[in-house]
Amino acid sequence: AVEQTLIVVKPDGFKRQLTGKILARFEEKGFQIKNLKSYNFTKEKAQEFYSVHKDKPFFGELVSFISSGTVVACILEGNNAVNTVRLMIGATKSFEAAPGTIRGDFGLGFTDNIIHASDSPESFIKESRVIFG
Ligand code: CMP
Numbered sequence: 001a002v003e004q005t006l007i008v009v010k011p012d013g014f015k016r017q018l019t020g021k022i023l024a025r026f027e028e029k030g031f032q033i034k035n036l037k038s039y040n041f042t043k044e045k046a047q048e049f050y051s052v053h054k055d056k057p058f059f060g061e062l063v064s065f066i067s068s069g070t071v072v073a074c075i076l077e078g079n080n081a082v083n084t085v086r087l088m089i090g091a092t093k094s095f096e097a098a099p100g101t102i103r104g105d106f107g108l109g110f111t112d113n114i115i116h117a118s119d120s121p122e123s124f125i126k127e128s129r130v131i132f133g
Contacts, residue, residue: 003081004034006118006128007089011069013114014038018106019072022115025088025102031078039131041067049130052123058111065111073131082124085117 007026009019027033041049046063053059076085090101094113097104107114118124 002077002079003121003124004075004077004128005081005085005124006131007074007076007085008066008116008127008131009072009074010066010112010114010116011071012107012109012112014070014072016106018114021106022102023072023074026074026076026085029078029084029088031076031081031085033074034077035073035075035132037073037132039071039073040069041071043067045130049127061111066116073128075128075132082118082121086119089115089117 007022009022013019013022023033023036043063046067047054050059050062050066053062056062078084088102090097090103092103092110092113094103094107094109097107099105102115103113118127
């Protein structure tokens with residue numbers, strides 16, 4: 001079914017000027033860009049965005065990283081968007097992500113893993129509200 005999902009090019013991906021290449025992959029796959037903006041997380045917005053991880057030991061590191069620089073947030077629409085986009089970004093640990101995925105092709109980091117994508121339709125609604133209102 002046609003769905004929407006959110007991707008965020010993280011500060012490392014943005015600084016490395018990978019945004020265009022990343023968006024091109026989703027367009028080539030057939031997804032439509034429904035909304036797109038550059039954005040700077042405050043600490044408070046980052047805590048809200050990543051609130052599911054608030055009790056994890058890496059929460060502080062995660063919040064400070066995502067708010068350390070400009071990101072690009074994009075709402076994508078297409079068939080099975082949530083799961084298909086997750087397949088395209090690859091495993092969380094970039095150094096283990098399969099070649100052919102975004103993390104597998106462009107990075108080696110873990111917290112700095114280039115891109116975030118919503119993991120469920122519920123996360124999409126919550127996360128996109130934080131960024132797009
Ligand atoms: P993301 O898909 O944005 O979802 C949560 C993020 O937390 C994840 O990508 C990683 O960047 C980060 N993360 C998850 N586990 C750890 C960890 N153990 N140490 C540091 N960062 C982590």
